[in-house]
Amino acid sequence: MAAKTTRTLPILLLSLLLLASGGASTPIDTFLFGGCSQLKYTPGSPYESSLNSLLTSLVNSAPFSLYNNFTSQSLPPYSSSAAPTLYGLYQCRGDLTPPDCRSCVARAVTQLATLCPDATGGALQLDACFVRYDNASFLGVQDKSVVMKKCGASLGYGPGASARRDAVLDYVAGSGGGGAYYKAYRVGGSGDVYAVAQCVQDLSGSQCQDCVAEAVGLLKSNCAAAAWGDVFLGKCYARFSEGGAHSGSGGHGENNDDEIEKTLAILIGLIAGVALLIVFLSFIAKLCAKGKGTTFFSYSSLSLLFSNMLPFPFFSLSL
Numbered sequence: 001m002a003a004k005t006t007r008t009l010p011i012l013l014l015s016l017l018l019l020a021s022g023g024a025s026t027p028i029d030t031f032l033f034g035g036c037s038q039l040k041y042t043p044g045s046p047y048e049s050s051l052n053s054l055l056t057s058l059v060n061s062a063p064f065s066l067y068n069n070f071t072s073q074s075l076p077p078y079s080s081s082a083a084p085t086l087y088g089l090y091q092c093r094g095d096l097t098p099p100d101c102r103s104c105v106a107r108a109v110t111q112l113a114t115l116c117p118d119a120t121g122g123a124l125q126l127d128a129c130f131v132r133y134d135n136a137s138f139l140g141v142q143d144k145s146v147v148m149k150k151c152g153a154s155l156g157y158g159p160g161a162s163a164r165r166d167a168v169l170d171y172v173a174g175s176g177g178g179g180a181y182y183k184a185y186r187v188g189g190s191g192d193v194y195a196v197a198q199c200v201q202d203l204s205g206s207q208c209q210d211c212v213a214e215a216v217g218l219l220k221s222n223c224a225a226a227a228w229g230d231v232f233l234g235k236c237y238a239r240f241s242e243g244g245a246h247s248g249s250g251g252h253g254e255n256n257d258d259e260i261e262k263t264l265a266i267l268i269g270l271i272a273g274v275a276l277l278i279v280f281l282s283f284i285a286k287l288c289a290k291g292k293g294t295t296f297f298s299y300s301s302l303s304l305l306f307s308n309m310l311p312f313p314f315f316s317l318s319l
């Protein structure tokens with residue numbers, strides 16, 4: 001029984017370490033939210049191959065366009081009517097470079113597989129990109145349902161003091177232009193106030209306008225005196241920050257994500273280090289028990305071993 005523990009523990013440690021280094025991801029890849037449909041498809045069915053082909057197409061398209069949509073019927077393996085039609089799209093934030101868009105969409109697709117195993121539909125938003133698929137068509141369909149709403153700490157403003165913030169938000173809401181070449185991505189700033197809005201580009205210009213106006217209205221009413229705010233609706237979002245504060249961008253926001261990540265990484269490194277020591281020592285002890293039938297080292301030689309091994313490389317690894 002002890003032998004089994006000894007063998008499985010290093011695997012656990014390895015995954016802890018991987019988690020720790022994964023925590024140091026770039027803000028682009030920060031997970032914001034995700035959701036899956038309740039319905040499941042049968043693994044190994046045509047549904048699964050259609051879905052894989054669809055998701056691969058999304059990732060392959062991302063270096064060439066910040067937005068694209070696909071339907072599985074137009075993709076290999078060009079399956080017969082037996083295969084259901086799937087719809088999928090991705091949307092990168094308007095300021096991403098092609099390589100960043102690709103890595104963001106690839107990451108989102110990977111995370112979707114983990115989050116929504118065998119689900120017939122799923123959606124996932126990372127900080128800088130959005131991916132969604134389903135077998136019911138949602139392409140071009142307006143969706144203003146609130147998916148995520150978050151406000152930062154209050155700045156303690158009196159009434160009317162956030163006028164500049166509201167002005168920047170109004171600018172962002174109103175700067176979409178119109179017609180076929182509307183701006184799906186808008187940014188605005190004044191002083192230390194920064195705001196951004198992004199539509200999923202399957203929306204028309206007027207749908208995008210309508211969606212962003214709603215998101216901005218919710219930001220103003222819900223996060224009136226906050227240092228930052230995020231409102232994500234089904235097909236668009238609006239976010240603002242003041243004084244460099246933000247939820248996910250590692251600024252001096254309320255939750256200070258970077259600090260938490262670092263502390264977590266150090267903690268995990270420490271735990272992993274101590275656990276590795278225990279494994280190593282129990283291994284030695286077992287070897288000794290086998291060889292001699294007695295334990296030949298005393299407590300003081302054990303602690304010597306500890307002190308020799310303590311400068312573990314985990315600190316540099318996880319930070």
Ligand SMILES: *[C@@H]1O[C@H](CO)[C@@H](O)[C@H](O)[C@H]1NC(C)=O
Nearest residue numbers: 039040041047084120135136
């Ligand atoms: C989506 O797929 C599920 C599972 O195969 C099926 O039950 C459902 O009716 C499908 N929905 C549509 C709109 O095709």
Ligand SMILES: *[C@@H]1O[C@H](CO)[C@@H](O)[C@H](O)[C@H]1NC(C)=O
Nearest residue numbers: 068069070139140201202203
């Ligand atoms: C989906 O993609 C096709 C081909 O790129 C494009 O013509 C169509 O307008 C897109 N549909 C939506 C709703 O974005």
